[in-house]
Amino acid sequence: MKGSPGYDTIIEWLTAKDFRPFGFQEEAWTAIAQGESGLVNAPTGYGKTYSVFLGSVIRYINEHPGDFRSRRPDALQLLWVTPLRALAKDIARAMEEALQELGIPWKVGIRNGDTTPAERQRQRNRLPEILIITPESLHLLLAQKDYPRNLRSVNLVAIDEWHELLGSKRGVQVELALSRIVALRPDTPPAIFGISATVGNLEQAMEVLLFPLGGKGSIIRATLPKKMEILSVYPDEIEKYPWAGHLGIKLVDKIIPIIRESRTTLVFINTRGMTERWYQAILDAAPDLAGAIAIHHGSIEQELRIWVEEALHAGTLKVVVCTASLDLGVDFRPVETVIQVGSPKGVARFLQRAGRSGHQPGATSRIWFLPTHSLELVEAAALQEAIQENLIESRPPQMRCFDVLLQYCCTLAVSEGFDPDSLFHEVRSTHCYQDLSEDEWQWLTAFLHKGGKALQQYDDYNKLEWIDDRFRITSRRMAMRHRLHIGTIVSDAMLKVRFVTGGYIGIIEEYFISRLEPGDVFTLAGKNLELVMIKDMTVLVRKSNSRKSIVPSWNGGRMPLSANLGKMLRRQFNEAGALNSNSKRELRVLEPLFSLQSELSHVPRADELLIEQIETRDGFHLFVFPFEGRLVHEAMAAILAWRISKIRPITFSFAMNDYGFELLSDQPIPVDDTNVYALFSPEDLYLDIQRSVNSTEMARRKFRDIAVIGGLIFQGMPGEHKKARHLQASASLLFNVFREYDPDNLLLRQAYQEVFDQQMEEVRLRDMLERIQQSRIVLTFPDRLTPFCFPVKVDSLREELSSEKLEDRIRKMQLQLAR
């Protein structure tokens, strides 16, 4: 490549700016200039955008050495897929600047939810040479009649921040779109390049992306050392009964000096609700920060968010309290320090957030960990060790998502229609649907065409039509509705919040607001607001001076602990049982908690499983501490409850956190040292998994997103709420109906499959049970709650499982009366 006109042009330009390319950038340019596919693995702040974008420019110059400055190709060259709207503007700006300085007359366009209709129309008539697009907007493009003409000319598709998309259904959307674009030019397909931060399964990450091209390509790694400093904030006194969320705010005084010493600080909070509280708490502790502090999360008005991002860029803010909404993206160079409040629950996420500081090449990232309850200090210790050992989580790709496939079929039916046979082969060229069977495909197309189980002559079902040997959607209404529903991010119904006097504040979950009465005061975007009324999907409020306020509890944001971190956590507890002066400080300060734990019960070593049985006013509790993370604990709790319920009719409610789980019953739980090993036996595991999933609510919860993505939930069109009302049914009701009347429905089966794949992974459960069989099970009978079991018990999210007759259960229960 060196010596080629493209390379020389770029080097000349860079040299004039006093820049030199990194080795990995040159490597990527070479691959891209030769039309190869692959994946660039580089941390943010090292010019990963240039590594791919300039490669595409070099290739173009090499192909048009004589007239690359004088002529526009007049067709899309580079399609740039990014997961975040906020990223698009910055990337476009950087690209435009480079193109202008190079004198290349390409246009850069942005296509996402914020693109104006006028701009869309312009793009429709004449697409720019580079289009920056989100996965959702890419599918919207596929729902347009002339998409093949526009997309056929693409030479390179770049997938930015692929690690963020991989493992989610948005990633599946990308896979499907790639298979379509590749099939538009089967003999000379475009190249595909992913850009990804480090994940545990980088090879697989690339394979998934390049699957329609055969899966082969090269991984180009930026081997640039990133210096990182990890520090913990310690409470003055260790509370012996750790309560999630309870401690954090009390430590606010400890972070004020950190904020003052650093140019700009990002404070990452795990839930949106807590960001509101932290914003207030920081302001109360340091009123002089007013004007230099801002809040940033997904429910805040877009204009305000953009303002915050730009102020961060310019360095005019001292501190921003934020959620995962600032995980990605734009280079915020002024950020020197990051504070992580509460466990990040995964090594990769922690590293990513740490990387938001010290964004320049060579700078040090500095991150403080602030525990929200004292036991989280153990997680801090586990994180440090995991980072030392470079134990970064994998992102297993989603498989066989029927919901996304149904949506995709409708997308194509809206635009050009599809031939089921050729689409079947095309869809099977993706990683996600490689095992899709002919029967399943038949079922899916029939479901869309005929509507599943029907009473022939009494049916009005209407969706896909068979016209000119293709499945099509011809009703304009249905097509419009489908376009509005494209996407795989399912959120609760959201309502806009406005002042009675006008002025938009943000959006809020309907679920939260429906529990408030007019006159109640809640907090949003750092403001205390009094609910006046709800009208036309808008919450009308006025400013309140009340000190008492309800902070919205958003349902999202409860991330489970990753398996990697769980393993490290068990190791830390092993150390905690034998503390000495060489132990990590995070563990040493917890000494009072551990000694109370061992006094009341036991601190389990790595080769032990602790089970505590306690009787309280609530009933009979059984606490188990495998330290495997919330998701696995939920599965384990269901299986254990199922097995115990076979001994005698009994009803359990169960709760879990990342350290362990609790079974709670109104009668003594028949577990003792004669049967405990058998209850944790790997024998019959497969059958017990099936049965326990069937008797709990796990699949029902998964079904909610599936029903929305698969088009079963009608979300209404703007301005026709009344008409839509007759088409409303909750996911839970649909789940009941399908389970009773159409149990073979593939969307229903997908809900169960997602539970099996994501929570009940047989291999992982089997490994865990086998580990338990090898370990010593320690059964204790503490006379009061222990530091370990307390946080599980106060957790309010509960599941139930019962082997009693419904009638018998009701007879023991009380009708709940109005207050």
Next chain:
Amino acid sequence: MQAPFSFSIAGQQLWLSPSRVIYWENEQTLILSDSHFGKTGHFRKAGIAIPQQVYQTDLQRLFSLLQYFQPQRLVIVGDFFHSTINKEAQLFARWRHDHAHIRMDLVKGNHDILDPSWYAGNDIALHHSLLCMGPFGFIHEFDASPGGCEYYFSGHLHPGVVMQGMGRQHLLLPCFYFSPHYAILPAFGGFTGLARVRPVKEDNVFVIAEHQILSLQ
């Protein structure tokens, strides 16, 4: 058919069935509410493939109830048909034709928006707000003073109650809800959800536990 549960109010003998109807013995009348017939069809017309067996099963259930109680009259306390006309209405019309001897009364609910001629064509007497029969009044949505009757039957809400037990156990179950002045009937239709009602001490609540009625208060 599971045995109904005996309950009397205003000197009248009622039988509550776990199939979500009340049989009023004195008047040989079957009372139900919120059947939402045609709902599956309405969804299917919009491209949402709800299995029609739900509707078919509802009709069969109604048929067996008529066989069992042999009523003279059928009173529907609103939300009989879910929305605008569709082919599922024809299935009902056929059914109606086979049960022509039963007198049918519909007290209009918010969902009952079919053309009046359709009700007339199927021999269904339409009552716009209130139907009075002896001591009883039938009204879709109860409000404070509908006027005149001793006791009222309403629907609309699809009532369910929460049961609580030791060990933080919870259950939400459909119910027949009898307050001192009016009752709320459970929704008859199989494709309907539940709305939680909060009883007070003076109320009588009968929950539907699968195939049984259990009296709670």
